[in-house]
Amino acid sequence: MLVVKLGGSNGLDFAAPCRDIAALVREGKEVVVVHGGSREVDRISAALGRPPRYVTTPSGFRSRYTDRETLEIFAMVVAGRINKLLVEHLQALGVNALGLSGLDGRLLVGKCKGVIIALENGRKRVLRGDYGGTVEGVNASLLRWLLEGGYTPVIAPVAMSTAGEALNVDGDRAAAAVAAALGAEALVLLTDVPGLLRDPADPSTLIPRIPAAEARGCLERYAKGRMKKKLHAAISALEGGVARVIIADGRVEAPVSRALEGRGTVIGGRARELPGKGEG
């Protein structure tokens, strides 16, 4: 079983990943798709007169401040637009895709941040009423049940808080939680760069392989911005029992298959240490 995260920052060009996923499903592979959609959320928010508000947290993350109205736009776009366009696209390729948000059947249960600390001009500022959250529980039996029924789940990054409210969650972290809950053999995080780079400006500095024990060190040394979130997600997936995580380029033909062959940055990967186990 395989969990694939489709990045949202490079827009909606999901054609090559979808073709590849369709081929894998035809071969009998069980695939769960998780997607993002930030760029599209920003575009539609702005068109609706609610431009997105991003803040930088003291730990250096760029984070969306999500009040209730922003949350409703976020949910509408990721669960209603991106999710359904992906489902339509996969269905046209013969995949019996079934789209869900984390609200549906309590698929993703999370903790609401409530407040977000923003660093503004070197000073910390507390913003209340934030509906961002982190995934803490996954309804894995619903996903297994759908996979057994021949459906390919496609998951939008919205979770249900323990208080019963919708939350905006990070797609990479949600994919990691899903992969861990399913005990997936691999988590593929597709993005618009070739993998983790020593120098973000130079693709030739790709780090091809990171043993699990060295992942935290790499996080401190090389990861910036979005890549930091991806490495955090990778580490939590490995800690959750996923055999390997591959951060790979989603802009090429057959990006998932290439990632499974080891292109990109492979993190963990007990498969190499125990030949014959967990491959592909």
Next chain:
Amino acid sequence: MLVVKLGGSNGLDFAAPCRDIAALVREGKEVVVVHGGSREVDRISAALGRPPRYVTTPSGFRSRYTDRETLEIFAMVVAGRINKLLVEHLQALGVNALGLSGLDGRLLVGKCKGVIIALENGRKRVLRGDYGGTVEGVNASLLRWLLEGGYTPVIAPVAMSTAGEALNVDGDRAAAAVAAALGAEALVLLTDVPGLLRDPADPSTLIPRIPAAEARGCLERYAKGRMKKKLHAAISALEGGVARVIIADGRVEAPVSRALEGRGTVIGGRARELPGKGEG
């Protein structure tokens, strides 16, 4: 088993119907919810600079002209906004709601109209590229499977065409198709009037009961506008084997339970002729 259609034309005040559905689910009733959302689609379309375009067909129906861009907005709003707000609301009431559009798992398969005939100043005009459609097939096994698993399906009126494209479908007709496919004992169509009225301006002219054989006659004689679509939906549900259809007021407390007790306009209703069968 029971199918409830929540009307979209009276906005998003789903509080009373949701409370009632939660009570019915707690009593062990299997409920499938279908919703609309036209008014909200119109509001957001207009905010996005794409005001809706309605036409009147030669047979007197008011119909939305849905080009591809309108379809994408329609799907986003009904499947991402209304569906997820409803799921969140039901979840907060303890119902394990699970939202789907007709695209998901090919839940609703339909035929694309392709063209729509508009009557403009007494002349017929052909509009091409319409992504409106009618539901012709329902994946009933997916719904039964979810109900058996303890989930309450909540369905957005988007279908999948035989060519693999998304379609905008009428919520009442979709609910009728779902009720027929499941062999539901009752279909409750909630709206913002007390039922079918002899005189739409006078609530005291409510028609409380229409035997199945007289439904077509009533359609010609009394139904106008949206009520015409509801009666059409009711007739197709009865023809599909649903025992009775109730068109009822959704603006009151416990609107579904009241409808099942016979308030509103009850169409068909073999339950009355064969005591003890199909009740409630």
